[in-house]
Amino acid sequence: MTTPRLTDQKALIFDVYGTLIDWETGLHSAAPLQPRTTFLQTYLDHESALQTANPTMLYSTLVSEVFSKLSLPAPPISSWPAFPDTAAALQILKKHFKLIVLSNVDKASFATSLPRLGGDGVFDLVVTAEDVGAYKPDLKGFEWVLKEVKERWGIEKEQVMSVANSLFHDHIPAKKLGLKGVWIRRPGAVMGVEGMDMTTKREWEYDTLGEMAESVEREVTDGEN
Incomplete structure (x- = not known):
């Protein structure tokens, strides 16, 4: 069996609060x-x-x-801070993937966090619970994003990954739709992690988004050699 590569994918669906923004703090x-x-x-x-x-x-x-x-x-x-690795990691990942937000937040609140993530132009698509009329782990948001990704860029779900900390809000519903997953562990995280089934399948796991970005860069470099 061929080992999957991060760079074989084309789009990343990001959870924001818990993955990019330190909502627990x-x-x-x-x-x-x-x-x-x-x-x-x-x-x-x-x-x-x-x-x-x-x-x-x-x-x-x-x-x-x-x-x-x-x-x-x-x-x-x-006032909720971004994780220190977030903004730089997003800039690296943006070179290789379409970056999509799927967040349990409203549009105005997300706008207040965006400067901490790198500002306008970082994300190719932003979808909030306000847009969808449902909160994750409801599948509606993921289905909405997959439809948009297909219509805008012709990207099939087999090339879309969920990048998130929360097993409850993100990885479990994403897996129901057959999406690949990158678990950003954020050591010490509680919400959506504590008490959850830790066997939920994730193809990749990293402590931070920065570590994921480093892995992507290594794959690109190795592919060029």
């Missing part, structure tokens, strides 16, 4: 004295329940609702 900043893992898991339980019950609620509103339930002020999404 951003969220926990509202309750720094509470145990991190316990707080984040409690937050995620409330968030997932609200997303299921209110699939068209704007994400910024949903975050405020969750923090209201927790009797805490909601930290603004615009």
Whole structure:
């Protein structure tokens, strides 16, 4: 069997919050004295329940609702930091792939994070929960993206990869559609990882997006030699 190569693919579907943006640090900043893992898991339980019950609620509103339930002020999404390797890695990956966002966020909130990711022009397509009217792990967002990728660039799903940290939000639904996966582990990550089935198949695994970008560059260099 031929070993799959990252550079055989043509498009990457990125989760943003948890993969590119350090949402766990951003969220926990509202309750720094509470145990991190316990707080984040409690937050995620409330968030997932609200997303299921209110699939068209704007994400910024949903975050405020969750923090209201927790009797805490909601930290603004615009304050959530990017992981230190994100922007540089995206610039490398952009040379080799179409870069697509599929995020459980609203358009206005994503716009506040975009400067930390490299600004306008980094991504070839941005699809949010607001566009789709559903939150991941619902398959609608992935199906929407695959349709757009096919119509815009003639790229079949066999050449599309899901690049994400969350098993719950991204890798499990992506695998249901037969997509290849790159797990960005982000060591210490809790939400969408803790308690999940760790046998969910991923073709590639890296601690950071920077490490993935380095692997892509090595493949390109090796192919030229």
